[in-house]
Amino acid sequence: MFEDLAVFNRFACTFQKEEVIFFEHEPGDRFYLIQKGRVKIVKIIGNLEKIIDILNPGEFFGEMAILEEAPRTASIIALEECTLLEFNRENFATLVEGNPQIGISLLKIFARRIYDQKRRFQILTLNDLEGKVADVFLLLSEMLPPVDSFDDTGERVLEATISDIAHWAGIPTDECSRILHHFQENRKIEIEPHRIKVKNINEMKRFVSSKWRLQEMKDSG
Amino acid sequence: MPPKAVTYNSNSIVYFKGDRSGYVYVLKSGQISLSYTDLQTGQEVHDLIKTGEFFGVKAALGGYIHDETATVLVESQVLQFSVAEFEELVSRNKRLISKMLRVFSTQLRRIHNQVQDLMASETSADPELGLFEVGRYYQKEGDPLKARAAFEKYLSYYPRGTYVAGVQKAMNELTTSSSKRQTALEEDIPSLFICRKKMDRGEYQDAYKGLSLLYRHPSLTDEEKPETEMLLGICLFQLNMFKDAAAQFTSLVKKYPRHGQLDVICYYLGLSYREMGDREKALGFLTKSVTMLRDNQKKGRASEILQELKAEAHV
Numbered sequence: 001m002f003e004d005l006a007v008f009n010r011f012a013c014t015f016q017k018e019e020v021i022f023f024e025h026e027p028g029d030r031f032y033l034i035q036k037g038r039v040k041i042v043k044i045i046g047n048l049e050k051i052i053d054i055l056n057p058g059e060f061f062g063e064m065a066i067l068e069e070a071p072r073t074a075s076i077i078a079l080e081e082c083t084l085l086e087f088n089r090e091n092f093a094t095l096v097e098g099n100p101q102i103g104i105s106l107l108k109i110f111a112r113r114i115y116d117q118k119r120r121f122q123i124l125t126l127n128d129l130e131g132k133v134a135d136v137f138l139l140l141s142e143m144l145p146p147v148d149s150f151d152d153t154g155e156r157v158l159e160a161t162i163s164d165i166a167h168w169a170g171i172p173t174d175e176c177s178r179i180l181h182h183f184q185e186n187r188k189i190e191i192e193p194h195r196i197k198v199k200n201i202n203e204m205k206r207f208v209s210s211k212w213r214l215q216e217m218k219d220s221g
Numbered sequence: 222m223p224p225k226a227v228t229y230n231s232n233s234i235v236y237f238k239g240d241r242s243g244y245v246y247v248l249k250s251g252q253i254s255l256s257y258t259d260l261q262t263g264q265e266v267h268d269l270i271k272t273g274e275f276f277g278v279k280a281a282l283g284g285y286i287h288d289e290t291a292t293v294l295v296e297s298q299v300l301q302f303s304v305a306e307f308e309e310l311v312s313r314n315k316r317l318i319s320k321m322l323r324v325f326s327t328q329l330r331r332i333h334n335q336v337q338d339l340m341a342s343e344t345s346a347d348p349e350l351g352l353f354e355v356g357r358y359y360q361k362e363g364d365p366l367k368a369r370a371a372f373e374k375y376l377s378y379y380p381r382g383t384y385v386a387g388v389q390k391a392m393n394e395l396t397t398s399s400s401k402r403q404t405a406l407e408e409d410i411p412s413l414f415i416c417r418k419k420m421d422r423g424e425y426q427d428a429y430k431g432l433s434l435l436y437r438h439p440s441l442t443d444e445e446k447p448e449t450e451m452l453l454g455i456c457l458f459q460l461n462m463f464k465d466a467a468a469q470f471t472s473l474v475k476k477y478p479r480h481g482q483l484d485v486i487c488y489y490l491g492l493s494y495r496e497m498g499d500r501e502k503a504l505g506f507l508t509k510s511v512t513m514l515r516d517n518q519k520k521g522r523a524s525e526i527l528q529e530l531k532a533e534a535h536v
Contacts, residue, residue: 025351111283
């Protein structure tokens with residue numbers, strides 16, 4: 001991905017499986033690039049540790065703290081033995097100046113994260129619980145590679161568990177499970193152990209739009 | 222290949238909200254307005270683009286649809302870059318990358334905080350207290366390695382901090398309990414942390430089995446017992462054993478009248494009685510839970526069920 005990183009090998013550090021790289025709320029002045037292994041991003045929300053994302057080699061984390069000098073917003077834990085390149089504010093500037101491609105990759109990551117968070121905000125502000133869950137399907141399908149409209153049957157396979165969907169929708173897992181099973185009974189989706197198959201994403205779009213229209217009508221009295 | 226210069230007439234549209242264009246634009250001359258809905262107020266906002274300013278960057282770089290509409294107010298000339306052309310341009314201008322990174326990270330942190338506010342998360346705005354609470358969370362969840370690591374970090378950042386005494390007390394407790402936990406590990410008894418994880422994944426049968434073993438094991442501390450008994454009740458409920466769940470929660474309330482999660486217990490008691498068809502008891506416990514629940518989602522759900530129960534009475 002980045003060819004001229006060998007010069008940065010002096011910044012390499014190793015973490016063992018389950019070792020915490022940093023905790024949420026810690027003051028942050030380091031930014032990391034994964035060379036080997038995977039890490040998970042977790043956050044304690046409402047007395048539960050939620051996995052926000054899993055990052056692979058070539059991906060970054062900790063970049064927000066280095067740019068804004070603010071506390072960490074999530075904890076990072078090694079899923080297996082990891083080798084990371086660790087940069088502070090000074091050598092981060094050198095890294096970006098010497099490797100504009102890294103700066104561009106970071107811009108792309110930020111752009112995606114801003115979009116995801118905006119969509120998440122929309123989902124959380126929708127009052128209807130079934131609408132929230134259906135909107136999570138739409139959000140997850142937006143993260144998939146674009147489908148050629150000519151071959152598109154509307155079916156989408158989403159790599160997510162019931163607990164992931166509940167987390168995105170901001171509802172309790174048992175409540176989410178009830179709603180998902182209701183969708184399944186109505187043949188709108190198929191629930192599999194680690195994924196959910198949505199039969200027709202366009203139908204879900206119409207369903208979510210109708211819920212938004214209803215909410216707007218109620219809000220406007 | 223140089224970027225394409227495009228001229229737009231007054232009142233034309235460069236892109237609509239929802240379009241996926243894959244281009245980054247720069248306003249060369251004229252006047253263009255970006256219209257979008259403010260997430261918090263729901264109001265339509267119009268921002269004017271300055272000459273020389275980029276727009277459409279996030280959607281093009283992120284590969285997403287535009288979340289704003291770009292309307293041409295007077296005849297304008299726009300430079301249109303493909304993502305590859307844009308990358309080439311910024312590669313030659315390091316200051317531009319740094320500036321954009323700062324703008325994007327500020328936007329990201331702002332929207333991230335708005336989402337967190339909506340999630341009604343219990344995360345603390347005070348990072349010192351937040352880090353202390355992270356350590357306590359892992360201690361409570363039976364994950365002593367992470368708890369110790371968080372407390373050690375706390376002491377390194379805040380050696381004279383407000384919660385030093387609490388951190389030291391917690392670290393002493395971790396040392397005492399670690400020898401008991403070692404015995405449990407040798408006997409293949411799961412920790413409370415592992416059982417909670419299983420419940421989070423919906424593996425209630427396994428979680429129930431683990432919690433039952435743990436409850437009888439000496440490694441379980443007195444502080445962990447009330448929660449373990451509550452989790453056993455929740456597993457029974459999730460396994461559709463509503464009568465057993467109600468019995469478990471009832472005995473729990475008698476045993477620990479000041480249980481730290483009485484709100485959750487009342488909620489599940491209400492749900493259990495509802496499933497058993499005991500409308501009166503369901504109404505009683507759910508009404509009580511609504512006044513106590515700290516979890517907004519559970520509170521909302523309890524209110525909905527109460528309405529359903531009341532509506533059923535009128536049918």
